[in-house]
Amino acid sequence: MPESPTQSIQPVNAKIEASFTHCHEVSKNRAKNFYYGMKLTPEPKRSALYTIYAFMRECDDLADEPLDGRGQMEEGVAEIEASPEIRRERINQFRSQMQNVIDHPLDDLPEDLSWEAFRYVMQTYPIDPAHLHHMLDGQIADLRQHRYSNFDALYQYCYNVASTVGLTCTAIWGFLPGTDMTENLMLAEYRGIALQLTNILRDIAEDAERDRIYLPLDELASYGYAEDDLLGLRVNEAYDRFMKFQIDRAYDYYEKSRTLEQRLTPNCRGTCWAMMRIYRGLLDQIAADPRRVMHERVRLSTPAKLRIMLAAKLKRRY
Incomplete structure (x- = not known):
């Protein structure tokens, strides 16, 4: 039944x-x-x-x-x-x-x-209602703010629209008794940052067509990759260097949140791990060919997602 x-x-x-x-x-x-x-x-x-x-x-x-x-x-x-x-x-x-x-x-x-x-x-x-309010703050900010001057500003946006999701989900899943809640919540925050950075990298072209640039403008400038280049979907060596930096940082946040699953209620770990692995799989594809996101949307195939679900269900990975 x-x-x-x-x-x-x-x-x-x-x-x-x-x-x-x-x-x-x-x-x-x-x-x-x-x-x-x-x-x-x-x-x-x-x-x-x-x-x-x-x-x-x-x-x-x-x-x-x-x-x-x-x-x-x-x-x-x-x-x-x-x-x-x-x-x-x-x-x-x-x-x-x-x-x-x-x-x-x-x-x-x-x-x-x-x-x-x-x-x-x-x-x-x-569930802390403050997480839901922060999420709404992120939605409102996104109506007007289409550029982010530096990573601190981008981090706050990612926190509002993505880390809040992780913090809400972990309140439902539950943490193991005896684990440090401050550390637990920080891991959930970092996981949300990792997922949202992956989203941003995947959607660069789509966002550019809407005159939106989420990646930090000061970092664009430091790598010699102009706003007009990004909006025009142009790729060059500066783009390659810039993207490597962005991809490496996204990987860093996955690494920072690596122990999150171990702290969750055991029968909920698979969900958290599967969500992470799907998005990390997208990042792996972007890392393999950073120019690809400028001309097509990177996706994980249904068989690949099903393999991740099976691995999560069999508890082989975490």
Whole structure:
């Protein structure tokens, strides 16, 4: 018999079950790389991960995706609807809804189907709401800030949009008793930085076409690789040197977070390791041919992802 989304969590009701099912469908349809890892987490924590993913997906959509009904609007209204100001307002409305659900769990919920599960997860697991607020801060910053002057600025962005995800997930997975929580949280932070740096390197061309440069401008200059070169998707020796530095730094953050899995609850280690290994596999491909990201999107094949899942399930690697 398939596991119920809320198996072993009591009490449950039909609304919560339906909400968890909705979050599962969102994750299955949209999580791509992360879904492969989340499936390895046993219930009920698996459904908690699906819920957090659906929550964060909604935030991403408010920042990035076309808004509902936009295609039906009169000429000129679509541009207003899609403006950064409108999107920031929508995100802050979402923030207020989130905080109200956390602070007043007995109040009526917003209409979206995911809120029942979100409320349940926030009441069940020791998730720090500050992580969710930082994530929303990152989404808002991304509406306006399309350049980062140095790595400190980029690090803060990566923390907001990625480390917060790791910190939230580890609150669900749980750490082994007796492990140092300060060290644990730092490892989760570093893992998020590693994954986001990989994302940025993979998406260089796509971001450039949107006039976005996430890699530090001072480092571009120090390697003699101009902004116009990057925006024009031009590759040369300066690009090669610059990319080697960026790739090496991403590897460094994977190394800094190497012991994270060992500190997690044993039956949740596979999920964390699989997510890491999928993204590190992307970085391996970029490192093998840094120029490739300028003309195609680097992907891990489905068989490669399945091999990673099998290795994680058999507990051979961590």
